[in-house]
Amino acid sequence: MTAAWTLHPDRALPADPVTRPIAREIYTSVARLPIVSMHGHVPVEWFADNAPFVDPAQLLVVPDHYLLRMLVSQGETLPRLGVGSLDGSQPAESDPREIWRRFCAGWQHFRGTPTRFWMETALVEIFGVAERPSAATADALYDQIQAAIDLPDFRPRALLDRFNIEIIATTDHPWASLEHHAALAGAGLGSRVVPTLRPDAVLSIQSPTFAADVQRTGAAAGIDVTSYAAYLDALRAQRLRFKAAGGRATDHGPYLPDTTPLPDADAARLFDKGMRSSTDSAADRVTAGEAASFGAHMLFQTAAMAADDHLVMQIHPGVQRGHATAQTALFGSDHGYDIPVALEFTRALRPMLDAFGHHPGFRTIVFTIDEDVYSRELAPMAGVYPAMRVGAPWWFLDSPEAMRRFRESATESAGFSNMSGFVDDTRAFCSIPARHDLARRIDAGYLARLVAEHRLDLDEAVDTAADLAYRLPLAAYEAR
Template sequence: MSPSRPAAAPWTLHPHRALPAEPGVREIAVRIHEQTAPLPIVAMHGHVEASVFADDEPFADPAQLLIVPDHYVTRMMASQGIPLESLGVPRRDGGPVETDSRQIWRTFCENWHLYRGTPSRFWLEHELVEVFGVTEKPSSESADRIYDQIAAAVARPEFRPRALLDSFGIEIISTTDPASSDLSVHARLAADGLGSRVVPTFRPDGVLQLERSTWREEIATLAEVSGIDTDTYAGFLEALRERRRAFVAAGARATDHGHLSADTHPMDEAEAAALYARVLAGAEPTAAEAQAFAAHMLLQMAGMSCEDGLVMQIHPGVLRDHQSEILARHGQDKGYDIPVATEYTRALRPMLERHGLDPRFRCILFTVDETVFSRELAPLAGAYPSVRLGAPWWFLDSPDGMRRFRETATETAGFANMSGFVDDTRAYASIPARHDLARRIDAGYLARLVAEHRLEEDEAIETAIDLAYRLPLASYPEPVTDRATA
């Protein structure tokens, strides 16, 4: 008879994960991280739906919470040939997909090894162990037990979305809302006393990008919610101003622009009006016309930010919906958005020539092209008082991506010209994990500066607190309501 195998030790996470490997630097990093770990979370660039907080319903089950809505998670499995349908990702035509959440969870656990070395692994480990108290690693053998444990947890009141705001330590969180939103969900949140804690962000991409198949529909909805006729370009601009005012009244602090290019060169106003009218009447714009109009409208948005005080976030450089079949079958944001090289210096010059020295203007620049960290973005932020550098996001919000950002941008831009960390996620339960990782990476970078006698430890701790908490709040101030007298 063979001896029985000893029970596996409970799964725990190393307290020094993602901190420097060199012992002396790690000791300093540990002390720095101890000061930032308990700080509140400021999540000012997020994509959790406002209805999640307004409805405050229990999360359906582990798969619907952690897998189906998170394209970071589904993307990895899809890259290995696992169809999105088998992961429960809905089809636009209502076609069949896996509806058994337990089976979706089993598929995920069977493929846990795929996440080795990825930031998704770090976030998922944090969620499973720190949030849900899981004590065994995902596998085909443990899948059902872990599923049952998480399912039991999300059924409890303390795991409702609003309760998690407190347990996660989220001081303020933004949602991302189209320009055509009537903001009724945020009105419900305000009525419940959450209006200053869950705030909207104005995302006008749908009405600024002429090539979108839904552009005319979005323009019609914009007219409906604003009460302003958008049949003309002038009416379109006034409708945008009205919606921005409504967003400010609802607590918004920022706009969000996900254009392919950072271009802000203006069009002749008469030409812009004529192009708008022609496309609204049914003509299809050329790629050049759509790009020119998008650039022109970014410049218009910057001018409006000077008027109403909304911070302008620009995150270009992603060719969205690279796989047209996936777009047709499952819609946007399904893991097929791919970065492209992006130019900023010439592209942003018209905007910065016009508004870059205006004390009313604030712009936060993001990128997924890390070749521009030291060449373009850090020098821009290090010169213009209106420019801040956004934290590494999307494909760069990884341990090494964040380290490279600190190493290449800080010496030119300085810490004070950074936005602090933003999590840019739809996966609500991953928010604490993402902020924790960023705080660990910053602690490690600052610890190296201390070890090299380039900073005193008290300066490093103060800077770490700035990056984790003070700078995000300062980068996204509440708009001054009367800009004329500001």
């Protein structure tokens, strides 16, 4: 290919000549809508400090587990890609240009993956790159990107404007001081960069740091957590602090979605055992079954709290984190070794939905990585319970084909109105505009097909496209 690398205006729209012009019209109507990014993992420090990004490798390669995993599968290693071992025995590559070269040399392995689309969009649109990455072009691309990120208008806050991000949520520990969010509020960005409480660590009594994390949370809340009741109080207090700081949601990534509550006495006993589990006594060792029971109980309790304080409850279960045991021990988590498992929601969510599914104060948004449950479980439940919304296709499913399958599988039973609209989930800040753009294109294609098949009128399709891209995410996470 010798032609300049450009983005075709119709990319990711349906190919057939009847549907494409309709899709183009629908897409055009939503292409410039602001971005609502309520489920991201960009560090709040980036916005609070507003420091320049360091180099292309640290910005685009090292934090992106989609990239790391694919290159590892083809023979690269994490250290060679900039991720050193925790114990220092395998230090990270120190030359960012070498890391970048390895990524470029592996470009062909991303064919057919969403990374290809996201990265291509970012490289061309944000950095003006005009050549396909390869071993031959790596150095020139590196220099071009480095030059761009050295400019002042490439600072994180400037990018918020450039990316047209109306609101972005960070993900925060339950013991977070929220000082960065306070600083952002002082800078007039308090309602634009909002915190999200992610309490997984303090809901898992099998976590090795459970007791310490609970104490830290209590300290942040000003509550001495000496009992299960105080623990619940501390969680409630922190939820209100997050809400006061602009937070709209909590975020839950349990292994399984069970929501069966326990009798209070049993919950208190398990909590106490969890708090003692860092001791060396074998009798205090929490079993996997106990941890699962307590976790299910706490999902139920979280729903009860949410019904009171109106924080939206995001649930996305079903991932075996750190599947490769040795690699995870060496390099830590979030480097591409998380593998989904099959899920069951109908029975699992029933206790929670029985209790709060019609509660006017409660809203839960359920994401999944297991496509089997779209038409069978999630869409039928979201299609009747007022409190439940189906989230966007998550993680591995945030991709052209999977997003299409989601629309085709979930819409008929859930309807558009019971969905969250598009929600991204990434640490890769520069990919956020590309992700939203891709989702808008895929949705436009799906809606265009409904129009072309005379199953929806064009005005309805245009209206629904704006729902999915903008209005539904805002409404699903509305401040209440």
